[in-house]
Amino acid sequence: MNRFMEVLENVLMPVADKLNNNRYLTALRNGFMVALPLIIFGSIFVVIANFPFLDKLISEDAYAAYQNALGPASAATLSIMGLFVIIGIGYKMVEQRGGEAIYGGVVALAAFLILTPQVLDEVSGVIPTSVLGAQGMFLGIFTAFIAAEIYQAIVKKDWTIKMPAGVPGAVARSFSALIPIALTLTVFLAVRVIFSYTPFLTVQDFIYTLIQEPLTVLGSGLPATIIAVLLIQVFWFFGLHGQIIVNSVFDPIWYALNDQNLQAFQAGEELPNIVTKQFIDTFIVGIGGSGMTLAVIIGIFVIGKSRQMKELGKLGAPSGIFNVNEPIIFGLPIIMNPLVIIPWLVAPVIVALVTYFSMATGIVPKPAGIIVPWTTPAVLSGFLATGNHIMGAVLQLVNIAIVFVIWFPFLKIMDKQYYANEKNAE
Known part of the structure; x- marks a missing residue:
């Protein structure tokens, strides 16, 4: 028993310690924590909207109206939970480095939206909610990591606009973030254009086909x-x-x-x-x-x-x-x-x-x-x-x-x- 415990300690403790202190995994974990209250809110209303036997107690039209009235609670939270996770990861990634965290969250979200096709059934200017939820979550996670890293790297190089001392702090911070955000989002725009010339057409299809789908199948197994x-x-x-x-x-x-x-x-x-x-x-x-x-x-x-x-x-x-x-x-x-x-x-x-x-x-x-x-x-x-x-x-x-x-x-x-x-x- 002592030998078994010694082996476990020598092998697993260093691995666990590295995982526990890895900044990407920490940001991922904390990003989900940001989204958790919204996810729970949506889940509660899914339960309320699907009370057992309620469809037998009231008319079909009344039941449909009841579910339609409560539907936005889950549609605005669970169905697009990927967005909240992306903001949370971007925020926490920049916060870890002592940067202006809110800009980490918004640049991660904007980068993801740039990569997201805004066409549904030949109607432009529409984003399918499926890519804002589970289907788009893997891309959102990678995008948030990369966008936050690029943004923070540019900030560290001091490629920023510096305002005079008398300018209000909020205005000064906004202009300071302008160049880092613009350069970061330009990178993602270029990525979107490049993928439009590949057989996958979009980054979403590439991620889902080659990464997310195989990992999901693996993770769903016993x-x-x-x-x-x-x-x-x-x-x-x-x-x-x-x-x-x-x-x-x-x-x-x-x-x-x-x-x-x-x-x-x-x-x-x-x-x-x-x-x-x-x-x-x-x-x-x-x-x-x-x-x-x-x-x-x-x-x-x-x-x-x-x-x-x-x-x-x-x-x-x-x-x-x-x-x-x-x-x-x-x-x-x-x-x-x-x-x-x-x-x-x-x-x-x-x-x-x-x-x-x-x-x-x-x-x-x-x-x-x-x-x-x-x-x-x-x-x-x-x-x-x-x-x-x-x-x-x-x-x-x-x-x-x-x-x-x-x-x-x-x-x-x-x-x-x-x-x-x-x-x-x-």
Whole structure:
């Protein structure tokens, strides 16, 4: 066991540290955080617009009018969430370098719009919302990175217009950003012109065909999902926030898959994907936090004899209900504790397999693409994430039972040790 832990520490710790401190992944993660309140707002109204059995309680015309009235809430947020992520990434990229962050956000957005075809069904001046959402997110991410880097490089070269001392600060900053923004956007305009002479015609088609589509297929598969879940657990075991590190890489893929399901759900079509953002967040992380420690808290209340276990259960339960599990991770403890490494690694993988095959066989509906806030308690979150279906809640209860059974003997051993130590100390 010690040798295994030593290998994990020597191999994974340096990698995790680099990922955690990488400025691009940090900007990507923080960019999604900028968009998150808007995404959650849109998701809440998707749930409200699709209350179960409502279409049976009111007339067809009334139901259509009801959905049309609430539709703009998701159309103006979820359907174009790529725009918010782009602004967030550009903002955070420039902010990291100590620059005028707001111009990083707007130059990233403008660069993306320059690359975006503004024609739909031969009507010019129209941008399809599909390219502003999941389909265009990969291009938006790359564009935001590159635009922010070019902008900041030009600012560092001091190619700026300097206004006299008496000019108001807002005006001076605006003129100072003029040349860096103009040169940055000129680069992207040139890229658009160049791609118009290629077989792809647009950068969107190039990115989607050669990069986004293959990565999305890979990320939607079970093997990649199991690897992601395992990495989250391993990083946390060594005291690193595994969710943040892994999500920085996988979130663009999972959100794209999520959006595909949401579009199908709203259109009343079959949902295409099992693995989505909500597959991970609701049916694994959303059951007490990383490692699904709500079941661990239940186990502590069931078997706890030692004062340490009892107090830890009281401390961890209130936050654990809302999927905040730092009291358990640091109090049990889980970090660097060889006694818990087996259930800590194994339980989420088993749950991921059970969840995947439950949805693949149709026993439980696939996630409907609704972004449920991560603090939503288990059972309710499963119900909402599957489009208000009771089997989503049932699956979460099954998952809690699985984790409880796997952890039970290990908690017994730990509690016995703590109890003996307390007796000896008396």
